Amino acid sequence: MMIATARSMLWLLATDTSRLRKCLVGARAGRTRRALPGAAAATGVRIIAQCIIPCGVRAIVEATCRGHVRNFARRFFAMTAAAVREPVFWRAGLRIEPIAPAEIGVYRSYLQRSESASTEVPLKTSTGKLGRRTAVRRAHALLQLVDRANAAEIGHDETSSYARRYTMDHDPPADDRAAFARLCAAIFANGIGFNAVRNHREALDAAFDLFDPTRVARYDDARIDAILRQPIICDRAKVAACVENARRWLACAADEGTYLGRVARCAAQDDAAVGWPALVELLRSDFVRVAEMTARQVLKRWGFFTALSHPGGKRCLERLGLMAPQAPAPAAQQFIGAIAGAGGRDPYALEASFVLFSTIGPCRTRPLCLRCPLAERCPAAQLEAAPPRPAASSTAAKSA
Numbered sequence: 001m002m003i004a005t006a007r008s009m010l011w012l013l014a015t016d017t018s019r020l021r022k023c024l025v026g027a028r029a030g031r032t033r034r035a036l037p038g039a040a041a042a043t044g045v046r047i048i049a050q051c052i053i054p055c056g057v058r059a060i061v062e063a064t065c066r067g068h069v070r071n072f073a074r075r076f077f078a079m080t081a082a083a084v085r086e087p088v089f090w091r092a093g094l095r096i097e098p099i100a101p102a103e104i105g106v107y108r109s110y111l112q113r114s115e116s117a118s119t120e121v122p123l124k125t126s127t128g129k130l131g132r133r134t135a136v137r138r139a140h141a142l143l144q145l146v147d148r149a150n151a152a153e154i155g156h157d158e159t160s161s162y163a164r165r166y167t168m169d170h171d172p173p174a175d176d177r178a179a180f181a182r183l184c185a186a187i188f189a190n191g192i193g194f195n196a197v198r199n200h201r202e203a204l205d206a207a208f209d210l211f212d213p214t215r216v217a218r219y220d221d222a223r224i225d226a227i228l229r230q231p232i233i234c235d236r237a238k239v240a241a242c243v244e245n246a247r248r249w250l251a252c253a254a255d256e257g258t259y260l261g262r263v264a265r266c267a268a269q270d271d272a273a274v275g276w277p278a279l280v281e282l283l284r285s286d287f288v289r290v291a292e293m294t295a296r297q298v299l300k301r302w303g304f305f306t307a308l309s310h311p312g313g314k315r316c317l318e319r320l321g322l323m324a325p326q327a328p329a330p331a332a333q334q335f336i337g338a339i340a341g342a343g344g345r346d347p348y349a350l351e352a353s354f355v356l357f358s359t360i361g362p363c364r365t366r367p368l369c370l371r372c373p374l375a376e377r378c379p380a381a382q383l384e385a386a387p388p389r390p391a392a393s394s395t396a397a398k399s400a
């Protein structure tokens with residue numbers, strides 16, 4: 001075990017690609033990995049452990065202060081830019097957290113889990129015959145047909161704007177205020193759907209002071225009555241829950257500086273491959289009116305992609321023979337991530353294609369296979385579309 005010297009400290013550095021694009025794969029991942037020791041040597045930082053995942057880099061480093069870790073990250077970005085042919089765009093925010101020496105084991109295993117979760121796709125095809133690469137390649141080909149079918153249904157512009165909206169709704173929140181707004185949106189959406197909440201977003205922002213938790217926590221009964229008099233949200237229990245949650249948010253954030261800091265600390269010890277169970281429990285215990293499904297909806301909207309899979313998107317993957325029926329939701333999300341990585345696309349944008357296909361396209365709850373452009377390649381369609389053989393005609397054929 002590494003023991004930090006008196007002057008140096010251990011730090012966790014986590015940096016993500018812009019919009020969490022899964023572009024650190026193959027040769028690019030190798031070059032990114034090789035840039036780390038050079039950057040460390042140039043800035044006097046020592047790397048204790050590291051892992052490259054498709055959408056970012058995690059490292060445990062030893063350095064004298066946070067500024068040195070930041071310099072190391074900047075030098076690493078510069079060296080990566082020089083080493084790879086196609087530029088990697090990084091998110092502006094860095095996560096740099098001190099690690100107590102006693103916790104180094106926990107952080108090491110977090111890095112190992114992150115790496116194995118990003119390289120293993122627990123995919124099971126319905127036939128069991130396809131390898132991971134073949135399945136991803138096949139899914140990629142089908143995805144092009146899905147995109148074409150969506151465009152034929154509602155047009156290219158509407159398809160792209162839907163994907164943009166879907167991605168923006170799930171972009172990791174920039175700060176606590178944005179994160180709290182999404183928590184409240186998930187509570188409001190309970191029973192009425194997210195579309196209804198999105199349609200009233202401006203009115204809700206105005207009514208709730210842009211969901212600043214400090215201000216919402218001070219709301220009294222008179223203020224709640226005033227909100228309920230507006231034609232936006234008429235459920236007193238939901239509004240009261242948001243006020244109570246704002247108070248709890250501030251109480252939890254007081255210990256960690258920000259609530260997102262508390263989330264990051266919990267995520268460091270959680271497991272993406274099984275759908276972030278510890279984070280789900282954290283939200284359930286921290287807030288009121290947050291059951292497991294709401295917690296997962298919130299986490300997905302905070303950028304935790306494997307927390308929840310869209311039932312329609314998952315249904316499409318299963319019908320197309322890309323996923324085993326009843327495969328766990330995190331496996332579906334990891335598979336979508338793998339297809340996105342193979343095509344250099346944003347996983348949320350890619351998921352949006354399948355979601356659209358399952359809601360306005362032919363692959364609805366009751367599929368319209370006869371007008372589906374994927375029918376020839378879809379195992380589920382072959383069963384659905386097979387015409388029943390009339391007994392009379394077969395008898396006639398035999399007698400002929």
Ligand code: SF4
Nearest residue numbers: 363367369372378381
């Ligand atoms: S053929 Fe039918 S089951 Fe298959 S993807 Fe199309 S609509 Fe869905």
